[in-house]
Every structure is written in structure tokens, then in C-alpha cells.
Amino acid sequence: MTLNEFFLQLNFQNLERFILLAMSIFAIAYSLFVVRDLMDLQSHYESKLEPLFMFFGVCLFIASVFLLLFSLS
Amino acid sequence: MKPHEFFVDSNTKQKLFMGQNPNERVIEVLRRGFIVELSWLVPVVIILFVVFFSDFILRDSFLIPFSDNFFFCLKLFILIVTLCFAFNKYNDWFYSVNIITNHRVIDFEFIGLGIKKIVETELKNIQSISVTNVGVWSFIFGLADIHILTSGDNPNIDFEYITDSKRVQDLISDLSRNPRREV
Numbered sequence: 001m002t003l004n005e006f007f008l009q010l011n012f013q014n015l016e017r018f019i020l021l022a023m024s025i026f027a028i029a030y031s032l033f034v035v036r037d038l039m040d041l042q043s044h045y046e047s048k049l050e051p052l053f054m055f056f057g058v059c060l061f062i063a064s065v066f067l068l069l070f071s072l073s
Numbered sequence: 074m075k076p077h078e079f080f081v082d083s084n085t086k087q088k089l090f091m092g093q094n095p096n097e098r099v100i101e102v103l104r105r106g107f108i109v110e111l112s113w114l115v116p117v118v119i120i121l122f123v124v125f126f127s128d129f130i131l132r133d134s135f136l137i138p139f140s141d142n143f144f145f146c147l148k149l150f151i152l153i154v155t156l157c158f159a160f161n162k163y164n165d166w167f168y169s170v171n172i173i174t175n176h177r178v179i180d181f182e183f184i185g186l187g188i189k190k191i192v193e194t195e196l197k198n199i200q201s202i203s204v205t206n207v208g209v210w211s212f213i214f215g216l217a218d219i220h221i222l223t224s225g226d227n228p229n230i231d232f233e234y235i236t237d238s239k240r241v242q243d244l245i246s247d248l249s250r251n252p253r254r255e256v
Binding site for chain 1: 088089090091139140142143145146147149150152153154156157160161164165168181183186187189191
């Protein structure tokens with residue numbers, strides 16, 4: 001049995017949903033780590049660009065939550 | 074705009090970094106040359122270009138017929154992960170600075186998620202300063218590494234990929250001879 005035949009035998013809807021769920025959980029975790037790392041970096045300084053950077057980090061997290069919603073829909 | 078001005082407004086008496094003493098004055102803030110960051114920036118731009126403009130590459134590279142929703146989510150996933158990676162690398166570059174004050178020399182180094190190295194030494198402990206210029210890119214763009222050798226058990230400090238290294242070497246050398254004075 002070739003790899004292609006193996007995949008054709010699988011239920012595609014379940015496979016798709018599983019891959020999308022794994023991807024969105026990874027994206028949420030990664031964006032959370034990035035925001036947490038940014039908070040750690042900013043704790044060493046008194047930066048006037050702090051709100052701008054944090055806004056971008058939160059936007060990335062919200063986008064990953066939207067990805068989860070799209071994958072569940 | 075100088076690196077110092079990204080952090081604080083020069084008109085106010087705001088502190089630059091945590092742990093800065095009231096009578097401690099920041100003399101110089103140095104950062105790696107941005108040209109070094111092209112090693113991650115170029116792949117990120119290529120990936121974003123592929124995601125935005127080459128829909129058929131993602132679609133045709135799979136033999137399995139996934140749905141349209143799957144390809145949309147796949148593109149969104151690649152976009153989010155790539156932007157997160159670029160944002161994190163940019164933050165590491167932005168916040169990794171070398172600070173020279175009238176009391177001490179501090180090296181803030183952030184490498185990837187959760188990895189950081191903060192080394193500081195007082196000016197009176199500095200023994201010698203050497204400048205190393207290695208490689209074609211360093212030669213072309215005038216970047217150099219500054220190695221600060223300290224006495225006793227104090228940690229040595231490295232400033233990596235610094236532009237205008239001769240001036241910085243001279244500045245630290247003068248400060249170490251006359252600590253707590255302005256040069």
C-alpha cells in the first residue's frame with residue numbers, strides 16, 4: 001500500500017479537523033509564549049514603545065484564537 | 074534616531090533600565106547592527122510572499138484533496154507562526170543592548186524564547202579592551218566585536234557586531250581610567 005492510498009482510506013473530515021486543531025493549539029501556545037517573553041524583556045527597561053509592542057503581541061494571540069474558531073467551524 | 078531615544082524621552086529624567094541608580098548616568102547605548110538580522114528577516118519575507126501571492130504552491134503541493142477551509146486555515150497558521158517568529162526575533166534584537174554608564178558596563182543579551190544573559194561589571198574592574206573584526210560581512214559593513222576583559226572573578230563582557238567600534242573602545246578605555254566621571 002502506498003502512502004497516497006493509505007491517506008485515501010482515511011476519513012478526510014476527521015483528519016482535516018485533527019490537523020487544524022493541532023495547528024491552532026500550537027499557534028495559540030506559540031503566541032502566548034511570545035507575549036510572555038515580551039513581558040519579560042520589557043521588565044528590564046522603561047520603554048516608551050511598550051504599549052505598541054504589547055498591542056501587536058495581543059493581536060497575534062487574537063488571530064490564533066480566530067484560527068481555532070475557524071478550524072472548529 | 075539613537076538606540077537610547079527608542080527607550081526614553083531625552084527631555085524627561087526617566088530611568089532607562091531597572092536597577093539604575095539615581096546618580097548613575099547612561100553615557101552610551103549600543104545595539105547589534107541590523108544587517109546581522111537579515112539572516113532571519115529574508116526567509117520570513119520569502120515565506121510571507123509565498124503565503125500571500127502563491128496560492129497554487131500550497132494547493133498543488135498536496136495530492137490529497139483537502140477542503141478550501143483547510144487551505145485558508147493553513148495559510149492563516151503559516152502567517153501567524155511566521156509573524157510570531159519575526160516579532161520575537163525583532164524583540165530580541167531591540168532589547169539586546171549594551172549599556173555604558175558612568176559606573177558600570179552592562180550587556181543585556183536575549184536569544185530566543187526565554188533565554189537571556191545579563192552581565193555587568195564596574196568600570197574599575199576593566200583590565201583591557203580588544204576589538205575583533207572577523208569575516209567579509211564585518212569588513213563590508215564595519216561591524217566588530219568588542220571584548221572587555223575584567224579582573225578577578227568578574228565576568229568578561231562581549232559586545233557583538235557593533236558599528237563605530239573604535240570610538241566605543243576609546244570611550245570605555247577613558248571611562249575605566251576615570252570611573253564615575255563624564256568623558
